[in-house]
Amino acid sequence: MADSRSAARRREAPDPTPALEEIAGGASASASLELDRLIHERVRLAIVSALAVNPTLSFTELKELLGATDGNLSVHARKLEDAGYVRCTKSFEGRVPHTEFALTDRGRKALERYLDHMEGLIRATRGG
Numbered sequence: 001m002a003d004s005r006s007a008a009r010r011r012e013a014p015d016p017t018p019a020l021e022e023i024a025g026g027a028s029a030s031a032s033l034e035l036d037r038l039i040h041e042r043v044r045l046a047i048v049s050a051l052a053v054n055p056t057l058s059f060t061e062l063k064e065l066l067g068a069t070d071g072n073l074s075v076h077a078r079k080l081e082d083a084g085y086v087r088c089t090k091s092f093e094g095r096v097p098h099t100e101f102a103l104t105d106r107g108r109k110a111l112e113r114y115l116d117h118m119e120g121l122i123r124a125t126r127g128g
Contacts, residue, residue: 038079043068043076047073048111057101085110086101
């Protein structure tokens with residue numbers, strides 16, 4: 001009997017966690033604050049962040065900077081390229097293949113939206 005009363009009280013208690021609408025300041029703003037799951041993945045976030053502060057980075061530079069394997073970096077860079085967030089330029093230096101990455105305008109805007117979303121969550125969590 002006591003268990004059913006405490007369960008009823010838990011259901012009636014308001015959720016103290018603010019909804020995204022409250023964080024965004026209204027329901028219409030919440031749609032713009034949806035988490036970009038493509039960027040949210042750790043390696044992809046590192047790629048777009050590195051490219052946001054460097055005009056271009058080679059495959060080797062990114063790999064060393066992130067501590068990623070060739071295969072891991074290739075897979076994540078391809079997903080960002082397919083989404084139009086990153087531009088990949090392939091060339092040869094002599095007989096050696098050379099791959100350069102750059103953040104596109106679309107990628108820069110996506111990163112800005114993602115950072116705005118995360119800043120909103122941080123402000124809401126800290127209560128101000």
